[in-house]
Amino acid sequence: xxxxxxxxxxxxxxxxxxxxxxxxxxxxxxxxxxxxxxxxxxxxxxxxxxxxxxxxxxxxxxxxxxxxxxxxxxxxxxxxxxxxxxxxxxxxxxxxxxxxxxxxxxxxxxxxxxxxxxxxxxxxxxxxxxxxxxxxxxxxxxxxxxxxxxxxxxxxxxxxxxxxxxxxxxxxxxxxxxxxxxxxxxxxxxxxxxxxxxxxxxxxxxxxxxxxxxxxxxxxxxxxxxxxxxxxxxxxxxxxxxxxxxxxxxxxxxxxxxxxxxxxxxxxxxxxxxxxxxxxxxxxxxxxxxxxxxxxxxxxxxxxxxxxxxxxxxxxxxxxxxxxx
Amino acid sequence: xxxxxxxxxxxxxxxxxxxxxxxxxxxxxxxxxxxxxxxxxxxxxxxxxxxxxxxxxxxxxxxxxxxxxxxxxxxxxxxxxxxxxxxxxxxxxxxxxxxxxxxxxxxxxxxxxxxxxxxxxxxxxxxxxxxxxxxxxxxxxxxxxxxxxxxxxxxxxxxxxxxxxxxxxxxxxxxxxxxxxxxxxxxxxxxxxxxxxxxxxxxxxxxxxxxxxxxxxxxxxxxxxxxxxxxxxxxxxxxxxxxxxxxxxx
Numbered sequence: 001x002x003x004x005x006x007x008x009x010x011x012x013x014x015x016x017x018x019x020x021x022x023x024x025x026x027x028x029x030x031x032x033x034x035x036x037x038x039x040x041x042x043x044x045x046x047x048x049x050x051x052x053x054x055x056x057x058x059x060x061x062x063x064x065x066x067x068x069x070x071x072x073x074x075x076x077x078x079x080x081x082x083x084x085x086x087x088x089x090x091x092x093x094x095x096x097x098x099x100x101x102x103x104x105x106x107x108x109x110x111x112x113x114x115x116x117x118x119x120x121x122x123x124x125x126x127x128x129x130x131x132x133x134x135x136x137x138x139x140x141x142x143x144x145x146x147x148x149x150x151x152x153x154x155x156x157x158x159x160x161x162x163x164x165x166x167x168x169x170x171x172x173x174x175x176x177x178x179x180x181x182x183x184x185x186x187x188x189x190x191x192x193x194x195x196x197x198x199x200x201x202x203x204x205x206x207x208x209x210x211x212x213x214x215x216x217x218x219x220x221x222x223x224x225x226x227x228x229x230x231x232x233x234x235x236x237x238x239x240x241x242x243x244x245x246x247x248x249x250x251x252x253x254x255x256x257x258x259x260x261x262x263x264x265x266x267x268x269x270x271x272x273x274x275x276x277x278x279x280x281x282x283x284x285x286x287x288x289x290x291x292x293x294x295x296x297x298x299x300x301x302x303x304x305x306x307x308x309x310x311x312x313x314x315x316x317x318x319x320x321x322x323x324x325x
Numbered sequence: 326x327x328x329x330x331x332x333x334x335x336x337x338x339x340x341x342x343x344x345x346x347x348x349x350x351x352x353x354x355x356x357x358x359x360x361x362x363x364x365x366x367x368x369x370x371x372x373x374x375x376x377x378x379x380x381x382x383x384x385x386x387x388x389x390x391x392x393x394x395x396x397x398x399x400x401x402x403x404x405x406x407x408x409x410x411x412x413x414x415x416x417x418x419x420x421x422x423x424x425x426x427x428x429x430x431x432x433x434x435x436x437x438x439x440x441x442x443x444x445x446x447x448x449x450x451x452x453x454x455x456x457x458x459x460x461x462x463x464x465x466x467x468x469x470x471x472x473x474x475x476x477x478x479x480x481x482x483x484x485x486x487x488x489x490x491x492x493x494x495x496x497x498x499x500x501x502x503x504x505x506x507x508x509x510x511x512x513x514x515x516x517x518x519x520x521x522x523x524x525x526x527x528x529x530x531x532x533x534x535x536x537x538x539x540x541x542x543x544x545x546x547x548x549x550x551x552x553x554x555x556x557x558x559x560x561x562x563x564x565x566x567x568x569x570x571x572x573x574x575x
Contacts (some may be wrong), residue, residue, distance in 0.1 A: 057474055062435055062467040066475070069439020072424065073383075077439075093435065093464075096428040104426050106415030 004184040008176045010040045010116070010153035013158040014078065016188040021076065024162060027054040028063055028080030037082045038118060038177055060090030064115065068098055071111040076162055084119035084171060086129045092135075098167045099142030114161045114168045118264055119147075121300060121309050122175035122210050125325035130213075130300040132264035137169045138240045138273065144168040144193055145240040150212035151182045153238060159311030164193065173212035180215065194242035198251065205322050206251040208274055209261040210237040213310060217261055220315035229257050230319060240270055248274065249281040256287040257322040263309050266294040288322045335337055335511045338396060339372045344552040345391050345401055348560070349408055357564075358408045362388030367484050370536040372396060373514025374482045377522055383422040385437040385453040390418070390425045397421040401555060405563035410570055430459035432547070434481065436467020438531075441472065441479035451479040457489045469533065473499040478525035480532045482518060484508060486540035496533040508536030569572040 004012065017024045019109035026041055026048075032055035035042035045053040056063050060081055081087045087094070094115065101111045138145045146161055146168055148154040154172065161168035170248035173180075199214060200221055209217045214236045221232035233251050237243070252258045258278055260271040271292040278290055293310045301308050346364045353361035364371060371389055375396035378384060384393045391404050399417055407414040418425065424440075427433035437453035444451070459465050460483060472479050483492045485508070496503030502524070506517040514536055521532035 054475075057470060059467050059471070061464060062471045065432070065435020065464065065467060066439030066442065066471050069436040069441070070443040071439075072436065073440045075443050077443035092429070093432065097432055097436070100428075105419060105424075106412050108415050108419035111423065 001183045001185050002048055003181055004151045005179070005181050006040055006148070006151050006154045007040050008153040008173060009184045010158060010172065011042060011044075012184065012186060013155040013162075014041065014044060015047070016046070017078070017159060017162045018052060020188065020234065023075045024078065025052045025054060025070065025075055026078045026080065027056050029058055029082055031055060031080050032045050036080060038174065040116070041080065052298075060088070060289055061093045064090040064093040064098060064113070066112045068093065068101070068111050071113050072101070072109055076112050076114075078114045078116060078162060080222060081115060081117040083129050084117045084133055085131045087115075087117055092102055094137070094143070094169070095140050098281060099140050101296040102166060103142060105225060110165050111167055112165050113168055114158070116158075116170045116172060118174035118177065119171045120173050120175055121295075121305055122212060123304060126302045127300050128173045130305070132173055132262065132295065133265060134240060135268060135270045135273070138270055142167070143241065145171070146193060146238065147171045147173065147211040147240060148238060149176070149236050150172060150180055151181040151184045153191060153197070155184055156189050157193065157238065159188055160190040160193050163190065168193070171211065192241045194244055196244035196247040197236045197238055198233060198247065200232065200234035200235045202233035202255070204231045204255060205259065205319055206233045206235060206255045207259045207261060207315070207319070208235045208237060208248055210240065213261045216310060217315055220312040220319065223229055223312055223316050224319050228316075228320065230323060232319065234272055237274070243277070245277055245281065249278060252282040253279045253285040256285050258286070258290045259293060259315065259318045259322055260290060261293045261310055263295045265297045266292055269294055291322060293318045335372060335376055336372045336513065337374065339511050341401065341552050342368045342372055342392055342395055344556055345395065345404060346389065347555050349391070352408065352560070361408070362529050364389045364392070366541050367508065368392070369511040369539045370484050370508035370514050370538050371454065373511035374452060374518045374536070377515045377518035378452055379450070379522065381447070381449050382522060383451045384424065384450065385427070385433040385451065386423060387430075387454060387456065390423065393423045394418060394421065397423065401440045402559040402562055404527065405556075405559040406566060409563040409567040428466045429464065431455060431462035431464035431468065433434065434464050435471060436483075438468050438472040438475065438477045439535060441477035441525075441556055442475045444568060445478050445528070446563070448526055449478070450525045451477075452482065452518065452522065453479055454484070457483060457485045457492065459483070460492060460495070460528070469495075469499050469501070469531065472531035473501050476528070476530045478528070478531070480518060480521045480525055480534060482534045482536060484538050486538055487534050493533065500575035501531050501533060502529075503533040505535045508538035
C-alpha cells in the first residue's frame with residue numbers, strides 16, 4: 001500500500017478505471033498534455049493517448065454536452081470541470097439533459113457520466129475559485145452527489161461513481177487535495193455510494209459534515225475533548241445523494257445533540273436538508289436544537305476567507321451550546 | 326430492423342407525415358392530446374433528411390419525431406399511441422437510434438457531436454436536425470465548434486424559413502463544409518444529406534446543411550384523404566388504449 005494525497009488517489013482511480021475498461025475516457029480543459037490544473041490527470045495522456053484523454057475547447061456546456069453524447073453510445077466519460085465555480089455554463093446541460101435522459105427515455109437511454117470538480121474555499125481563491133455549490137446539484141432529481149474527505153474514500157468512491165449507470169457529480173475538496181494523506185491501495189477497490197462513515201466515535205454530541213470540513217470538525221473534536229471533556233461523534237456524509245439517513249439518524253438518536261457543518265452559505269445549504277431529515281426521524285431523542293455552522297450568506301469573499309469559513313473555534317462554540325445543560 | 330426508404334417512396338412518406346402531423350395538430354388543438362409542434366410545411370426537408378440515414382446512423386431530432394419514426398419504419402399507430410399515452414413508444418424510438426425530447430432548441434447539438442465522436446470508428450454518422458431559431462442559442466456554437474475541433478462525423482441540418490439570415494456562411498468560421506439546398510424538394514434534400522453523411526463517415530468531419538423552406542405552406546393537400554382511413558383507425562385504437570390505461574390506474 002502507498003501513501004497518497006487526494007490528487008494521487010483520484011489519479012490512481014482514473015488509471016485503474018481506464019486500464020480496466022476502454023470505454024472510460026477523460027475529457028476537460030487541459031486534462032491531457034498539461035495533466036490538469038491540479039495535476040489530477042497527470043500522466044494519463046502519455047499512458048492512454050489523446051483519444052482517451054481529451055483536451056477540449058474552453059466550454060463547460062460543451063464538455064458536459066459531448067460527454068452526454070459519448071455516454072449515449074456506451075462510453076463512460078469522466079469530465080473534469082476545473083473549478084466548481086466554472087460549472088455554471090454547463091449547469092443547463094447537467095440539470096436539463098444529463099439528469100433527465102433516463103427518465104424521459106423510459107430508461108432506454110442512460111448517461112453514465114462522472115463530472116469531477118474541485119470545490120470549496122481555503123486557498124485564497126476569491127469569489128470564483130472557492131464556492132461550494134453542492135446543494136444546487138443535490139436538489140436535482142436524477143443526479144448523485146459525492147464528496148470525499150480522504151484519499152482512501154476519494155479513490156473508492158470515484159471508482160464506484162465511474163461504474164455507476166447514472167450521472168454522478170463528484171466534488172473534490174481542493175483545500176485538502178494535498179494536505180490530506182493516507183494509505184491507499186494501488187489496486188482497484190470500491191466504496192458503495194450512499195454510505196456515510198463515522199470517522200470519530202463519541203457519545204456526547206454528533207457533528208455531521210463532509211469534504212474539507214471533516215478535517216476542521218476533527219480538529220474541533222480534539223479541542224472539545226481536551227478542553228471540555230466532550231466526546232464528539234463525527235459523521236462524514238460522503239454521499240449527499242443518495243443520503244445514508246440511517247447512519248446519521250442513529251448517531252443523532254445516540255447522542256441526542258447534533259451540529260451540522262458545511263462551508264456553503266447557510267440559506268438553502270445542504271445543512272437544511274440534513275437538519276430537517278434528522279428532526280423528522282429523531283425528534284423525540286433530541287436534547288437541544290440542531291445548529292448549523294456554515295459559510296455566510298454572502299458571495300465568497302476575497303479577503304475575509306478566514307471569517308467566512310467555519311473554523312474549529314466556531315464549531316467548538318456550537319458544541320458547547322449544544323451540550324449546555 | 327430499420328427500413329431505408331427508396332426515392333420512389335419519398336413523396337408517399339411526405340404525404341403520410343403531413344397527414345399524421347395535421348391530425349396530431351388538430352387533436353392537440355381540440356385538447357384531446359398534449360401540445361404538438363407541427364411540421365408546418367417543412368415536411369420535405371424533414372423527410373428528405375431522415376430518409377438519407379443509413380441503418381447504423383443515429384438521429385438527434387427536435388419536436389417532429391414522427392418523421393424519423395415513420396421514415397425508419399415505425400407503424401403510424403405507434404405514433405398515435407405516443408400522443409395519447411406519452412412514453413408508450415420509447416423502446417421503439419431507442420431501437421431506431423432516435424434521440425429526442427431534448428429541452429431546448431439547440432441542447433442536443435453537443436450530444437450529437439459527442440455520440441458521433443464516440444462512434445467515429447464504427448462507420449456510423451449522426452444526423453442532427455434543428456430549426457433556424459436554434460442558431461441563436463449558445464449550444465449551437467458549442468455543438469458545431471466541438472464537432473469541428475473533434476472532427477466528429479455529424480451532419481447538422483438547419484431548416485431555414487425564407488427571410489431568415491443565411492446559415493451556411495457560419496461554417497466558414499468553424500472551418501467546416503456547408504451546403505444550401507431547396508428544402509421544399511425532398512429528393513434534393515435526401516441527396517445532399519446522404520452525400521454529407523457519406524463524407525462524414527470517411528472521417529472528413531462535420532457538415533452544416535441549410536435547407537431553405539417556406540414555413541407554413543401546405544404542400545400535399547390530399548394527404549388527409551389518402552391516409553385518412555389508416556390514421557383514423559390508429560387514433561381510435563390509441564384512444565381506447567389510453568382509456569384502458571386510465572381505468573387500470575383507477
